[in-house]
Amino acid sequence: MVGAVDIGGTKIAVGAIDASGQVLAKEVEATEAAGGFDAAMQRVVAMLERARERAGVELCGIGIGCSGPIDPLSGEIGSVEFLTEWQGCNPVIRLGEHFDLTAAMENDADAAALGELRWGAGRGKQHLICVTVGTGIGGGVVLNGKLYRGVNGAHPEIGHHVIEASGPPCYCGASGCWEVLARGPAIAARFVQDAPRDYPNREALTARGVCELARGGDALARREIEREGHYLGVGVANLITMFAPEVIALSGSVMNGADLFMPIIRTVVLRSCGLVPAASVELLPAALGNDAPLIGAGAVWMQRFGLH
Numbered sequence: 001m002v003g004a005v006d007i008g009g010t011k012i013a014v015g016a017i018d019a020s021g022q023v024l025a026k027e028v029e030a031t032e033a034a035g036g037f038d039a040a041m042q043r044v045v046a047m048l049e050r051a052r053e054r055a056g057v058e059l060c061g062i063g064i065g066c067s068g069p070i071d072p073l074s075g076e077i078g079s080v081e082f083l084t085e086w087q088g089c090n091p092v093i094r095l096g097e098h099f100d101l102t103a104a105m106e107n108d109a110d111a112a113a114l115g116e117l118r119w120g121a122g123r124g125k126q127h128l129i130c131v132t133v134g135t136g137i138g139g140g141v142v143l144n145g146k147l148y149r150g151v152n153g154a155h156p157e158i159g160h161h162v163i164e165a166s167g168p169p170c171y172c173g174a175s176g177c178w179e180v181l182a183r184g185p186a187i188a189a190r191f192v193q194d195a196p197r198d199y200p201n202r203e204a205l206t207a208r209g210v211c212e213l214a215r216g217g218d219a220l221a222r223r224e225i226e227r228e229g230h231y232l233g234v235g236v237a238n239l240i241t242m243f244a245p246e247v248i249a250l251s252g253s254v255m256n257g258a259d260l261f262m263p264i265i266r267t268v269v270l271r272s273c274g275l276v277p278a279a280s281v282e283l284l285p286a287a288l289g290n291d292a293p294l295i296g297a298g299a300v301w302m303q304r305f306g307l308h
């Protein structure tokens with residue numbers, strides 16, 4: 001049984017995860033980052049103890065997923081947008097010492113990828129890329145059954161590979177990144193730009209709203225779905241051409257429109273990836289659902305210290 005901790009900018013989830021990836025007990029509280037790291041860790045300790053009691057088990061280790069960037073090897077939190085005052089703090093050491101257990105941490109996208117590898121869409125596979133498309137685009141790359149790490153242990157930023165070199169500038173320094181073009185807010189923004197001024201609820205539309213309009217047959221919304229599907233497809237096709245993975249698992253709020261986007265993504269992939277066996281790559285929705293980051297945190301410990 002592993003204690004799992006998912007640290008995000010707005011909330012912290014804690015749970016007890018068993019060897020088959022089931023969440024036996026779970027607690028969620030606001031992060032309250034401004035209250036400081038020490039206070040937050042005291043709450044996490046209390047949450048872990050309650051979760052362990054409710055599940056009626058002893059913990060054998062603690063797995064942590066945290067909004068990145070973080071240093072997965074030292075366990076130190078880096079310069080995280082919503083946790084600025086926590087930079088340099090170390091939940092791995094803090095929680096490991098308190099419980100006298102081994103602990104391990106990955107950024108939350110990598111944690112989710114490890115969860116999908118062990119218990120979800122990548123079960124039994126060696127090469128998996130997990131992509132989350134929401135307000136941004138992030139993901140984790142698993143090759144040969146292990147998380148891929150770059151120089152200094154760096155996490156590759158698949159959301160920031162360039163789709164359209166002449167596209168809009170991105171905060172990462174490049175222009176026309178996958179994230180800038182295909183994230184959820186881009187769908188609504190393009191739709192609003194194209195829609196006539198008297199279009200009903202024009203300003204209030206979200207990605208989800210555009211999807212609903214498209215399902216109802218709205219021509220303008222269908223055009224935007226085609227465009228978004230194209231951008232998603234180009235990014236997925238690039239990943240397939242570069243890594244030829246066994247599985248690409250897609251998650252995030254934009255994937256609530258998977259019924260609309262998946263057929264377009266598949267068409268772009270089959271048209272674009274002629275040098276690799278693209279038809280053999282499984283394109284799947286992520287399987288672990290809303291608890292994916294928490295289950296993934298459990299998988300982080302399993303991957304580092306548990307049985308393989």
Ligand SMILES: [Zn+2]
Pocket residue numbers: 159160170171172173174177179180
């Ligand atoms: Zn970028």
